[in-house]
Amino acid sequence: MAIYTFDGREDPSLLVPFTQDTDVLSAGVDALGDHEVVDAYTNLNGAVLAGLDVLDDQAALHTDKLFAGTMAVFTDGKD
Secondary structure, eight states, rough: EEEEEOOSSOOOOEEEEEEEOOOHHHHHHGGGGOOOOOSSSSHHHHHHHHHHHHHHHHHHHTSSOOOOOOOOOOOOOOO
């Protein structure tokens, strides 16, 4: 699992790179409380497309076995 943030900027920001370490992931979620939004506008469509690109990149790393990816998107309700 990896955690990215997004706002109105063109590209999402990586908060936690892909890992299976639940402590690292929990620390990333906790860090969201201090996250500062740079662009007040939202770019949900761009974030979803960028997320799919990230999943495609991960799938390309696993050509020797079956790859299944899932993307979960959480918003502040403005989209």
